[in-house]
Amino acid sequence: MKKYLKKILKFLAENLNTAETSRQARKHNELLINDYLERYLYGHEKYTDPKKLNRYERQAYSQNGEDGIIEEIFKRVGTTNKFFVEFGVGNGLENNTAYLLTKDWQGCWIEGSVDYVNNIKNTFNFLIAEKKLTIANTIITAENIESIFQELKVPVEFDLLSIDIDGNDYWVWEAIKQYRPRVVVAEYNAFFGSEQKWVMKYNPNHRWQNDSYFGASLKSLELLGARKGYKLVGCNFVGVNAFFVREDLLHDYFLEPFTSANHYEPKRNFLVGRRGDKRSFGKFTSI
Numbered sequence: 651m652k653k654y655l656k657k658i659l660k661f662l663a664e665n666l667n668t669a670e671t672s673r674q675a676r677k678h679n680e681l682l683i684n685d686y687l688e689r690y691l692y693g694h695e696k697y698t699d700p701k702k703l704n705r706y707e708r709q710a711y712s713q714n715g716e717d718g719i720i721e722e723i724f725k726r727v728g729t730t731n732k733f734f735v736e737f738g739v740g741n742g743l744e745n746n747t748a749y750l751l752t753k754d755w756q757g758c759w760i761e762g763s764v765d766y767v768n769n770i771k772n773t774f775n776f777l778i779a780e781k782k783l784t785i786a787n788t789i790i791t792a793e794n795i796e797s798i799f800q801e802l803k804v805p806v807e808f809d810l811l812s813i814d815i816d817g818n819d820y821w822v823w824e825a826i827k828q829y830r831p832r833v834v835v836a837e838y839n840a841f842f843g844s845e846q847k848w849v850m851k852y853n854p855n856h857r858w859q860n861d862s863y864f865g866a867s868l869k870s871l872e873l874l875g876a877r878k879g880y881k882l883v884g885c886n887f888v889g890v891n892a893f894f895v896r897e898d899l900l901h902d903y904f905l906e907p908f909t910s911a912n913h914y915e916p917k918r919n920f921l922v923g924r925r926g927d928k929r930s931f932g933k934f935t936s937i
Contacts, residue, residue: 680925687921691887701905703884703893704915711748711929714888714922716835720746720810723833723883726903727895729809730832733757735799736812737790737822742770743929746812746835746891752934756782757810758802762789773931790815791854792825799829809833814891816858820849820866824874832896834880840889842867844914868892868910881908889917 691697697704706722707715732750734757739745747757751774761767767787777783784802788794811831813819819837841862842848848867850856858864866874871892872882880894883904892913895904905912 683921683925687887699905701903703904704887707887709925711744711931712746713744714890715886716746716891717749719884719886719893720750720833720835723893723895724809727832727899731805731808733805733808734810734812735760735802735804735808735831736810736814737761738814738816739766739770741766742773743931746814747810748931750810751777751783752936754936755809757808758784758786758804760786760788760790760798760802762787762815776933789854790818790822792818792821792852793854795822795825796828799826804829806830807832810835813837816864817850817856818852818854820870820874821852823871823878830879830896832899834875834894835891836871836894837865837890838868838871838885838892839865840868840915840917842869844910845869847873868914872908872910882910882913883908885913885915887915887918888921889915890922 691704691707703719703722704715706718708718708721709715710717732755734747734750734755736745736747736757737760739747739759739761742748742759747755747759750757759770761770764787767785770785771778774783774785778785786798786802788798790798806828807830809831810833811826812835813823814837815822816837823834823836839848839862846867847870849870850863850865868882868885875882875894879897881897881900881904882892883895884893885891
């Protein structure tokens with residue numbers, strides 16, 4: 651990994667003058683990252699087991715490989731109402747459920763930023779008009795999450811819940827008791843490794859400061875999931891999101907043991923972020 655970082659830094663240092671060299675630098679960076687992924691993810695023996703979800707990673711609208719993992723999970727467990735709920739969706743063009751909107755899903759986005767919500771209303775106006783997408787502009791807490799679900803008319807059982815609020819994720823998931831999503835995606839704090847139990851003290855006023863103080867360790871999320879009837883079935887390669895499947899849907903589809911020790915991925919910051927074309931969203935047909 652270090653040699654890739656050195657190559658990137660060297661190239662950026664030598665090409666930091668014009669817009670053209672900046673474009674070349676981004677392209678060069680993408681090539682290095684793609685080469686790294688081919689060597690250490692898709693071509694590495696650790697990820698060859700067909701039950702290992704990382705081998706299916708693919709990025710469309712997700713920040714990293716979440717789109718491919720979510721797609722593969724539902725190939726295994728099937729869908730019911732194809733309904734999702736996601737909190738912390740940004741401007742709508744980089745999250746875990748935007749891609750599902752191109753696959754005949756529907757659902758709700760909950761976002762605290764007024765600016766982001768306005769962007770979403772402009773970009774996804776046709777899906778909002780068709781009632782395929784509902785957007786709520788509110789700050790989520792453990793106290794209000796279920797009342798928000800009630801207002802949005804979220805089904806008691808739905809296919810996918812994605813949690814990413816950079817802080818009280820653990821406590822909000824714990825507070826969801828009347829709803830039983832079939833699959834849950836939750837951001838974990840890779841800073842604390844694979845075995846440490848650690849959860850940020852609950853603070854409804856918390857705002858992430860771009861540091862290591864947020865959320866919960868993978869081990870603590872594994873244990874919370876188990877108490878709620880879910881098993882940890884994988885983490886994405888960059889070490890950001892953990893994937894949980896409800897126990898009654900597991901069968902023999904996923905790689906055991908369902909533990910943080912088995913599925914933990916360290917944070918690989920240099921891989922995080924969008925690659926490829928600038929993202930946009932517009933009217934489409936599925937023919």
